[in-house]
Amino acid sequence: MDSKSIFDFAFSVNVMEHVNDVGNVLERVGTSLKLGAKYRFTCPNYYFPYEPHFNIPTLFSKKLTEKFFNRRIFESSDVLDPVGVWDSLNWINVTQIKKFQKRTEGFEVQFNRSFLVSIIERIGTDREFALRRSPLMRGFLLWIVKLHLHKIAVLIPVITQPVIDCAITRISIEEVS
Incomplete structure (x- = not known):
């Protein structure tokens, strides 16, 4: 998305856990917003020890979870493309979003508790x-x-809730770093 300052509102539901680079996507969507506009998204919070696509607990890391639940993941009949879905998961969490806010000026981040x-x-x-x-x-x-x-x-603090509901508001039009 290379458009700058043209959208009044953007949203996504259960998408952010599948993007390659959370910070880059937040920055690109954020810069596409007009001043005062919002990007609202919901997705799982992988600090909470549960993976909702496969209905399994998570075990500290994606690699360890995959090793322990290999058959439940890759042989899942409940997920259309279990290999593709598992490979696409980035294990987004509240801290990643807060890091985006700290390193990128011009945006306000709010979480819905x-x-x-x-x-x-x-x-x-x-x-x-x-x-x-x-x-x-x-x-x-x-x-x-x-x-x-x-x-x-x-x-419950947002950092430990199983879901993220986040609104990012563009509060200035300065170039992001």
Whole structure:
């Protein structure tokens, strides 16, 4: 994307975990925004020890996770192209996004701490979404929603939440470094 300062809004859903260079993509999308415009994206947060495409726990690194869960990953019948999907995952996390903000002037980064609450609530209202979770996880999440305990998820620091909901606002038009 080589366009500069032309878009009022940009968004992506479950895309950022598949890009080769998170910082470069954030910079390129950011410079395509007009002053005051936003880029909002959601994606998994790989600081949380769970890989949602394959419904597996993560074990400290992509390499170790692959070694331990090799068959569940590469022989998955739930993922259309398990090899391609696994190879494309960059294990994005909140710290990578914060590093972008520190090294790149002209952008404000905000994380939505309440996104996790809405994700948990979705288990009870979206059957297809719910069926992507294990029966045990579905039951547990439905139970905490019934008790309204899911609302305390807003207190969990964004760095440790399983999902990222981020808005990047262009606050100046100076050239990025």
